Amino acid sequence: MLRLHTPLARMKAVASGLLLMAAALYVTALELAHTQPVFAGYLKAFSEAAMVGAIADWFAVTALFRRPLGLPIPHTAIIPRNKSRIGANLGDFICTHFLSREQVLAKVSEFDAAKRIAQWLSDPANASALSGLAVRLASHGVGALRDERVRQFVRSTAFARLEQINLARMSGQLLEVLTDDDRAQEVLDGVLDQVDLMMQSEATQKRIADLIAAELGYSPVNLFGKEISFAGIAGTWTAERLVKRICDLISEINKDPEHELRKEFDEQLLALVAKLKDDPAFRLRANQLRAQLIQHPALHSYLTGLVDDVVDWFEADINSDTSTLRQHLNAGALKLGEALNEDTAMQSWINEQILALAGPMVERYRAQIGSYIAERIEAWNEEELVEQLEAHVGKDLQFIRINGTLVGGLVGVVIHVGTQVLVG
Missing domain, CATH: 1.20.58 (Methane Monooxygenase Hydroxylase; Chain G, domain 1)
Incomplete structure (x- = not known):
């Protein structure tokens, strides 16, 4: 049947x-x-x-x-016998007429990705879905830190990397960056402002003076073979004078940008930077300190405990119905979408970056796409290829047979009529 x-x-x-x-x-x-x-x-x-x-x-x-x-x-059997040529021609056709640089860039520009991203993020449902996905991915990564194999890998990798770092030179370079362009004096000004303000307080001065006086009382001075203690009134008076002089000196340095001690501070800082960067003794000491730090069991214990605490907090938070992290991520995504939606300049910048990236990507992958199409068709089994093509276009091709039957019959009648007219 x-x-x-x-x-x-x-x-x-x-x-x-x-x-x-x-x-x-x-x-x-x-x-x-x-x-x-x-x-x-x-x-x-x-x-x-x-x-x-x-x-x-x-x-x-x-x-x-x-x-x-x-x-x-x-x-x-034209299609099966020529599938290699058909695949190559199809790949070239698609790359030429659908994936040319101009066509792709025009479509990307028309798409207005930045505006679409802003609108998508501004939807609370999308922001919630994005934050949920981010939390799930982070949960998977953080949860892996409970595996001892992962911990061992992280520790060994971190310590191996730490052993390669030149701490002295890196410290010198960091200090040089922090102090370049008179930034050291700016930092010093901030410190002096706070210290000067604190030292102007009588309560602070008295407390420091009492501490100094007490220390002088416990540290007698040997004079002419006799130990003399500065405890009592003399000690207190000396300490107060000393504190007063220190306060005055701090005020002087704070108010005078050209103070001699400021210049000496800069010179000492520059000397320290140079030693940290190039002095072998500093490098050796830094390497010894680094080795002691790496080998110290307290560091291993501390890092392990820190990781456990972070993992515990993270898992407890994301499993909570009122997850703080998810709420922050959700709010951040919404604010980002709203801000981007209102900032046309930023949208233009994002679209420009996408266009700048799309051009080279098209040039780089267009030929590979054409090759992939050709290789995929070449790899098809002939029966599979025929079955797929016939299933998609064979139905329409049957109209050719139908039309051929009807048109052929009509043409036959026309020829018969013409023959009768000419012969008769």
Whole structure:
């Protein structure tokens, strides 16, 4: 029993049915030839031409996909035999007409990615989904830190990297950057302002003086063979004078940008930077300090405990219905979307960066896309290729057979009429 379970099978049945009808009309015409020769002539001309058209178009459509009747007729099974060339031509066609630099950039520019991103982020549902995804990804990564193998890898990698760092030189370079362009004096000004303000307080001065006086009382001075203590009134008076002088000196330095001690501070700082960067003794000491730090068990214990605490806090937070991290991420995504939605200059900058990136990417990957298409078609099994193409376009191709049957029959009638006119 014929199974017409697909549109292609049904259209094939229609086209084949018309061919059988043409054949039946031809037989009928032969039967009527003696009794109704005129009508039989027209019917015979129509049916003959219809059968020729139907068979010719069946042959043409079939020859695209396979050999008609399995016969090795030249220039048949065109698609399977030329799939390599078809794949290469298809890849070139797509790359030339769909992936040219100008076409892609025009489409990217028309797309207005920055505006779409801003609108997408401004939607609370999207912001919530994005923050949820970020938290889940982070949770997976942080949770992996509980595995001892991951911990060991992180520790060994971190310590191996730390052993390669020249701490002295790096410290010198960092200090040089922090102090360049008189930034050291700016920092010093800030410190002096605060210290000067604090030292102007009588309560602070008295507290410092009492501490100094107490220390002098516990540290007697040997004078002419006798130990003399500064405890009592003399010690207190000396300490107060000392604190007062220190306060005055700090005020002087703070108010005088050209103070001698400021210059000495700069000189000492520059000398320290030079030693940190180039002095072998400093480098050796820094390396020893680094080695002691790496080998110290307290550091390992501290880092392990710190990681555990971070992981515990993170997991407790993300599993909570009122997750602080998720709320911050959600609010941040919404604010970013709202800010970007209102900032046309930033949108223009983002679109410009995307366009600048899209151009080289098109040039780089266009040829690879064409090669991929060609290779994919080449790798297809011939039966699979024919099946896929016939399933998509075969239904429409059956109309060629139908049209060929009907048009062929009409042309046959026209030829018959013309012949009768010319001969008769």
